[in-house]
Amino acid sequence: MLLQALVEQAGFRSGDVPRGYAVKPVRWTLDLDANGKLRSPTLGKLSDADKPARGLSMAIPETVRSGVKPAPFLCVDTLEYALGIPKDDSPKAARDAEAKNAAFIDLLRHEVQSAPSIAPLLKFFEIGETPEIPPDAKPIDRVAVTIDGQWLHDRPDVRATWPRVVSWRKASGVVGVCLVCGGVASLAGTFQSMIPIGSVPDQGKTMALVSVNKSAQGRGGATGLVNTPVCEDCAAASMGTLVEMLGNEMHRRRLNAVGATFVWWLREGNQFNPFEVLENSNVNEVRSLLERFSKSGELQLLAEDRFQGVILRANAARAVVSSWIDRSMADVVGALQQWHADSAIVDPWDGEVVPPLWKLAKATGRWKKDRKIYDDKNVHNSEDALIMCALAGSRPPVSLVSTILARIRSDHHVSSERVSLIRLVLIRNQLAPLEVLMPGLNTQAIDAPYVCGRLLAMLNNLQRAALGDVNATLADRVLGRASMAPAAVLAGALRDSNAHIKKLRTQGKGGLSVYWQRRIDEVVELLEGFPNALNVSEQARFVLGFHHQRAADMPRKTESTERSNEETN
Numbered sequence: 001m002l003l004q005a006l007v008e009q010a011g012f013r014s015g016d017v018p019r020g021y022a023v024k025p026v027r028w029t030l031d032l033d034a035n036g037k038l039r040s041p042t043l044g045k046l047s048d049a050d051k052p053a054r055g056l057s058m059a060i061p062e063t064v065r066s067g068v069k070p071a072p073f074l075c076v077d078t079l080e081y082a083l084g085i086p087k088d089d090s091p092k093a094a095r096d097a098e099a100k101n102a103a104f105i106d107l108l109r110h111e112v113q114s115a116p117s118i119a120p121l122l123k124f125f126e127i128g129e130t131p132e133i134p135p136d137a138k139p140i141d142r143v144a145v146t147i148d149g150q151w152l153h154d155r156p157d158v159r160a161t162w163p164r165v166v167s168w169r170k171a172s173g174v175v176g177v178c179l180v181c182g183g184v185a186s187l188a189g190t191f192q193s194m195i196p197i198g199s200v201p202d203q204g205k206t207m208a209l210v211s212v213n214k215s216a217q218g219r220g221g222a223t224g225l226v227n228t229p230v231c232e233d234c235a236a237a238s239m240g241t242l243v244e245m246l247g248n249e250m251h252r253r254r255l256n257a258v259g260a261t262f263v264w265w266l267r268e269g270n271q272f273n274p275f276e277v278l279e280n281s282n283v284n285e286v287r288s289l290l291e292r293f294s295k296s297g298e299l300q301l302l303a304e305d306r307f308q309g310v311i312l313r314a315n316a317a318r319a320v321v322s323s324w325i326d327r328s329m330a331d332v333v334g335a336l337q338q339w340h341a342d343s344a345i346v347d348p349w350d351g352e353v354v355p356p357l358w359k360l361a362k363a364t365g366r367w368k369k370d371r372k373i374y375d376d377k378n379v380h381n382s383e384d385a386l387i388m389c390a391l392a393g394s395r396p397p398v399s400l401v402s403t404i405l406a407r408i409r410s411d412h413h414v415s416s417e418r419v420s421l422i423r424l425v426l427i428r429n430q431l432a433p434l435e436v437l438m439p440g441l442n443t444q445a446i447d448a449p450y451v452c453g454r455l456l457a458m459l460n461n462l463q464r465a466a467l468g469d470v471n472a473t474l475a476d477r478v479l480g481r482a483s484m485a486p487a488a489v490l491a492g493a494l495r496d497s498n499a500h501i502k503k504l505r506t507q508g509k510g511g512l513s514v515y516w517q518r519r520i521d522e523v524v525e526l527l528e529g530f531p532n533a534l535n536v537s538e539q540a541r542f543v544l545g546f547h548h549q550r551a552a553d554m555p556r557k558t559e560s561t562e563r564s565n566e567e568t569n
Contacts, residue, residue, distance in 0.1 A: 003180045006238035007180055007238050027141040028045060037129065043143065064170075066190075071107075075108075075121065075145055076144045078143070080140070115160070170192050171187070178231035178234055179229050191235050191238075196243060200254075200312050208317060251264060255311070257362070283340065283353060334393075342424050346551045347416040350416075352439055367415075389424070395429050398431070401540050414550075419547040426541070432544075446526050449539070452486040453548075459493050460474045460550075463500055465504065465516065475546070483534065
């Protein structure tokens with residue numbers, strides 16, 4: 001399915017990069033005339049404006065090199081292959097460079113009839129001229145050739161010849177039915193290109209999407225693509241498309257916290273970036289954007305398209321496909337709308353928000369109070385699961401709730417991101433009554449854990465009203481214990497609140513003391529007693545109640561302060 005989808009995409013991207021070519025940085029140029037003579041005595045230096053040290057990125061002949069004697073590329077290669085520059089001063093390095101350069105020249109001789117444009121370069125080697133090598137040139141740097149100022153590798157005959165060379169090298173010698181297109185054709189022995197280094201986090205080398213290189217791993221002792229028969233055309237098209245999209249920010253997102261990369265596309269070649277929705281916390285803007293898909297005729301064709309994507313991880317020299325999605329855009333838009341409904345939360349300062357997906361993932365990490373950020377090194381592996389949850393409507397792992405509760409007990413930080421994630425998990429896994437799963441406060445809910453959380457938030461606010469800012473608030477000291485065993489904590493905290501009520505009276509804030517006493521009594525009346533112990537789901541509802549009440553009381557806090565000032569005056 002994945003390979004078929006990639007081959008289909010190749011039809012919409014044909015012409016961007018020639019078959020058998022890949023976009024790579026080239027650092028040097030060998031400038032020749034039509035007779036094979038040097039136009040410049042020194043190699044020319046190439047560079048991109050944004051990354052001058054790497055060279056100039058361009059589409060050049062490229063394929064996977066393997067074996068004891070890796071074969072050369074046509075017209076563009078490293079200085080070791082193209083000019084015989086050894087890696088070091090050892091005799092072995094000199095012999096290796098000489099052999100590689102001889103193979104590079106032999107390839108030119110073999111293909112000059114099918115690609116006559118190669119003749120000047122071949123003539124250059126026959127003349128024996130030697131260009132001056134700049135001191136900062138390295139044997140592994142790529143060098144391209146220009147003939148009278150035109151790139152040799154871009155000549156039509158070279159572009160037509162190189163895919164045939166690659167096909168001959170990578171063919172299995174077997175004709176069979178292609179698993180991808182269903183046609184009978186020459187089957188590829190291995191893929192012609194690999195996933196470049198840096199495409200996936202923690203990737204130490206180029207990776208194959210599908211391959212078996214040891215007989216013990218393949219069925220019947222077979223290696224290569226024997227167990228996954230793919231014709232040469234489909235092998236080239238699928239990997240070429242994947243590599244291109246891995247290099248395009250409009251089609252990929254690195255998930256560094258989980259060591260993966262998400263690559264996506266639309267089957268009909270249309271453009272859609274789901275992160276424009278998943279990273280926008282403005283609820284109204286997102287709702288307006290998503291509604292356009294169902295109301296605008298202009299976007300009707302896009303809505304009928306299919307969204308496809310894959311999450312890749314690195315495992316040595318193999319890419320691991322950890323998730324695959326193939327859904328209609330209408331279903332994806334519906335899933336995104338449901339995502340925003342399920343993860344919306346009332347923030348104490350900003351009102352109703354939907355935290356960006358990356359913030360939700362980071363919220364599973366440890367909170368660093370001194371810097372007011374989450375520690376990236378301790379982020380729970382969740383971002384990839386949340387992406388599937390948002391785009392496919394899947395259930396997030398229940399374990400996320402236990403992780404967040406443990407973080408809250410440790411760092412005492414109850415944030416909108418953490419509570420949003422708790423709410424999302426509870427809703428998708430049906431772990432709580434609907435009355436407590438609102439984005440904001442439900443004063444009519446009688447769920448005991450939820451009400452206990454509300455009560456702690458009120459007692460915490462009462463403490464602030466009576467004592468002002470303190471080093472450690474009531475919630476800082478008891479939130480973790482109260483969320484697990486309310487009876488052991490809240491009964492005592494409720495008794496202690498009488499001292500805070502009395503403190504307000506002695507400060508001349510009698511009206512404020514009555515206000516808090518009435519509100520606390522209203523919440524206590526919803527309880528038939530404090531629960532002795534709460535399970536994980538109930539602890540999550542406790543935190544929901546705490547956050548909902550705190551967010552609802554934020555405007556009241558200003559109101560209470562104004563009332564206090566009036567009474568003081």
